[in-house]
Amino acid sequence: MGLFDKLKKIISKKEETTAKETLETYDKGLEKTRDEFVSKLNLLGIKYTKVNEEYFEELENLLIMADIGVNTVFKFMDAIRARVKSESITDTAELQEIIVDELFILYVNNESLSDKINFASSGPTVILMVGVNGVGKTTTIAKLAYKYKQEGKKVMMIAADTFRAGAVAQLEEWATRTESLFYGSENTDPSGVIYDGLEIAKKENVDLVFIDTAGRLQNKVNLMKELEKMNRVIGKIIPDAPHETLLVIDATTGQNGIVQAESFKEITKITGIVLTKLDGTAKGGIVLAIKENVGIPVKFIGLGEKMTDLKVFDIESYIYGLFKDMI
Amino acid sequence: MFEYMGDRLSKAIKNIRGMGKITEENINDAMREIRMALLEADVNYQVVKEFVNNVKEKALGLDVGKNLKPDELFIKLVKDELINLLGSEVAPLETKKYPTILMLVGLQGSGKTTTAGKLANYLRKKESKHPLLVACDIYRPAAIEQLKDIGKSLNIPVFEEGKKEVVAIVKDALEYAKENKNDYIIIDTAGRLHIDENLMAELKNIQEFAHPDEVLLVIDAMMGQDAIHVIEGFNNALHLTGCILTKLDGNTKGGVALSVRHLTNVPIKFVGDSEKLDGLSMFYPERMAERILDMGDIMGIAEKVEDIISETEAKDQMKKMQSGKYDLEDFLTNLKQIKKLGPLETLLKMLPQARKMGLNNVQIDPKQMAHVEAIIQSMTPYERKHPEILKATRKQRIAKGSGRSVEEVNRLLNQFEQMKKMMKMMQNGNMKMPF
Numbered sequence A: 001m002g003l004f005d006k007l008k009k010i011i012s013k014k015e016e017t018t019a020k021e022t023l024e025t026y027d028k029g030l031e032k033t034r035d036e037f038v039s040k041l042n043l044l045g046i047k048y049t050k051v052n053e054e055y056f057e058e059l060e061n062l063l064i065m066a067d068i069g070v071n072t073v074f075k076f077m078d079a080i081r082a083r084v085k086s087e088s089i090t091d092t093a094e095l096q097e098i099i100v101d102e103l104f105i106l107y108v109n110n111e112s113l114s115d116k117i118n119f120a121s122s123g124p125t126v127i128l129m130v131g132v133n134g135v136g137k138t139t140t141i142a143k144l145a146y147k148y149k150q151e152g153k154k155v156m157m158i159a160a161d162t163f164r165a166g167a168v169a170q171l172e173e174w175a176t177r178t179e180s181l182f183y184g185s186e187n188t189d190p191s192g193v194i195y196d197g198l199e200i201a202k203k204e205n206v207d208l209v210f211i212d213t214a215g216r217l218q219n220k221v222n223l224m225k226e227l228e229k230m231n232r233v234i235g236k237i238i239p240d241a242p243h244e245t246l247l248v249i250d251a252t253t254g255q256n257g258i259v260q261a262e263s264f265k266e267i268t269k270i271t272g273i274v275l276t277k278l279d280g281t282a283k284g285g286i287v288l289a290i291k292e293n294v295g296i297p298v299k300f301i302g303l304g305e306k307m308t309d310l311k312v313f314d315i316e317s318y319i320y321g322l323f324k325d326m327i
Numbered sequence B: 001m002f003e004y005m006g007d008r009l010s011k012a013i014k015n016i017r018g019m020g021k022i023t024e025e026n027i028n029d030a031m032r033e034i035r036m037a038l039l040e041a042d043v044n045y046q047v048v049k050e051f052v053n054n055v056k057e058k059a060l061g062l063d064v065g066k067n068l069k070p071d072e073l074f075i076k077l078v079k080d081e082l083i084n085l086l087g088s089e090v091a092p093l094e095t096k097k098y099p100t101i102l103m104l105v106g107l108q109g110s111g112k113t114t115t116a117g118k119l120a121n122y123l124r125k126k127e128s129k130h131p132l133l134v135a136c137d138i139y140r141p142a143a144i145e146q147l148k149d150i151g152k153s154l155n156i157p158v159f160e161e162g163k164k165e166v167v168a169i170v171k172d173a174l175e176y177a178k179e180n181k182n183d184y185i186i187i188d189t190a191g192r193l194h195i196d197e198n199l200m201a202e203l204k205n206i207q208e209f210a211h212p213d214e215v216l217l218v219i220d221a222m223m224g225q226d227a228i229h230v231i232e233g234f235n236n237a238l239h240l241t242g243c244i245l246t247k248l249d250g251n252t253k254g255g256v257a258l259s260v261r262h263l264t265n266v267p268i269k270f271v272g273d274s275e276k277l278d279g280l281s282m283f284y285p286e287r288m289a290e291r292i293l294d295m296g297d298i299m300g301i302a303e304k305v306e307d308i309i310s311e312t313e314a315k316d317q318m319k320k321m322q323s324g325k326y327d328l329e330d331f332l333t334n335l336k337q338i339k340k341l342g343p344l345e346t347l348l349k350m351l352p353q354a355r356k357m358g359l360n361n362v363q364i365d366p367k368q369m370a371h372v373e374a375i376i377q378s379m380t381p382y383e384r385k386h387p388e389i390l391k392a393t394r395k396q397r398i399a400k401g402s403g404r405s406v407e408e409v410n411r412l413l414n415q416f417e418q419m420k421k422m423m424k425m426m427q428n429g430n431m432k433m434p435f
Ligand SMILES: Nc1nc2c(ncn2[C@@H]2O[C@H](COP(=O)(O)OP(=O)(O)OP(=O)(O)O)[C@@H](O)[C@H]2O)c(=O)[nH]1
Pocket: A133, A134, A164, A215, A217, B106, B107, B108, B109, B110, B111, B112, B113, B114, B115, B137, B140, B143, B189, B190, B191, B192, B246, B247, B248, B249, B250, B271, B272, B273, B274, B275, B279
């Protein structure tokens, strides 16, 4: 069975088994992406019935516009061209299936797609949030806190962004809104705040602790070192922690997103990516680029500014949302 | 000139060297590399296509005179065309009106609030203005506190009325400004998506009411191909007077600058290059072109240095270096100046070919620099001028005084000797840098 058929099967199964509401959220959130990409791909198939150079060029254009990494696109185009040649494909309708096929291979490639949060076997589970400036770290903590509160967990937030103006107050307001415990103090060393905060978390028998950190650009050596120090402090108080280090990436980011993922992975053990602001961008291509280049799975996606605007990333629903119209 | 280019590009361009003329064939590789470089810099696909075709056409028409190197001619053409696209004329900020009203708009997290603070700081310092910051982000948690904190640290007034309707806030702010003689009003707005009709209408309402002289789009330099939709979305709704590109202190190439200029013709007025409130610089198309092509930013370094060291000071030091009279006292002074330049990594990265030399990921431990400083400071002024008198006992004393080891003192002295040798080499007309 070809991958394309597999995909079709997954999708039809998805429609039966997945809660309708989930699919609809994906559907809505990814509407932009799908509109952009899929409808253009379809148009391409109408415009060119035969595969030729112009067709290839427009296809490449489409993929680049979706922020799929430049290298990934070029590799992808080579693969498509090779298949066209070896399988003597001339019909664009036929090629369209192959394109979806290859994209799917690109993402799912022999991966067991685990999106689960790694919980501590006993004591507080610590989740560290990292990323460059303004991507949505603090808001994502609010969304995750809300989600796990709903699931009955005792949640705490620690404000270790002691740098940006108003950052502590921002997290504190989210703690109030989500009814989470909160620890923070301004103008101190972030590691110090974490130390004190985690001590409280242990005493209070908290299930889940989220640590908010200041935005840092991956090329700033001192700030990246600070992150190492925070990790050491966390591990000292709660062995095995942090249990998750989530790298937050803004979906509108271009090629630098790959560099971000690579650099943060070098410094800390990134266990997953949260892709934010997917409600606004017409692209979601960065997911493919990061997956191919860095191999870190996306665990959650952000689809808005409210605390309810978070979804567990589910590759099948994602692909469903992306390609529904084509299949 | 091509020594300054990114790795791949410079290799491709070398092929043109020594050619009697530029033909389609011998620039093919170079054109492909340029296309890759631009796409990797997030330059809009459409712009890349036009650009590449345009350069190719012009390159083929180039008259390669007898004494000219075609490779240099070619790369100059590429750079000039890029600068052209980026807009060669400077677009100054409106400052004449009394009061001048400026509004910052943009996507969530792009840097509006920070930039509001930076602009206020800049206008007070360079234009002797009395700015007023107005808090109109009534949505994001603690957005008002953020602006208030910024105002407090700058000692610049912030007007806020909590989460009131924004046009009403602006109205009151204008009155407040009149009473308090604030001549420049900077309105910070909430981040929003260009496709969010309700929130875009809110901005239009402010615009209709206050008629701001400047409506600036604050945009993240790391943005990908979607940038053009964002820029067009905001521009169509508000008729932007300019744009500010933030987070250029990162290692993104910032190809979005090209999309702004070429596709909408909105001028880029400033760039943000630090999280701190003095991190606002003029936009220089030439530097941006060099950054996109990975050619380094010599001008940027020169300017940073100039801010800190006066020209005469620099000349004096140059003389001293070349005459071999440079001593540890001078070295200490230089160290302190370097520290003022900010993180050395940033500076190194501005060097042409930083990437090629592996300097873009160089890690400089500020502690190490502090150790060097401590060692020199533990010397007597006489010792600093005459390091040759430093023997075992003195070294031990210095090590103890600085809390470092004797080996470290030795290492520093050795390195200093080598440095002096290098400076002498420079005097012999051998101006090559050590790397
Ligand atoms: N490194 C760097 N960080 C910047 C720069 N400008 C802003 N930032 C950071 O980017 C993040 C977002 O900045 P804000 O000023 O809060 O952005 P905003 O557009 O007001 O954000 P919202 O109000 O949440 O939409 C903060 O962490 C800032 O410190 C810059 O030029 N360089």
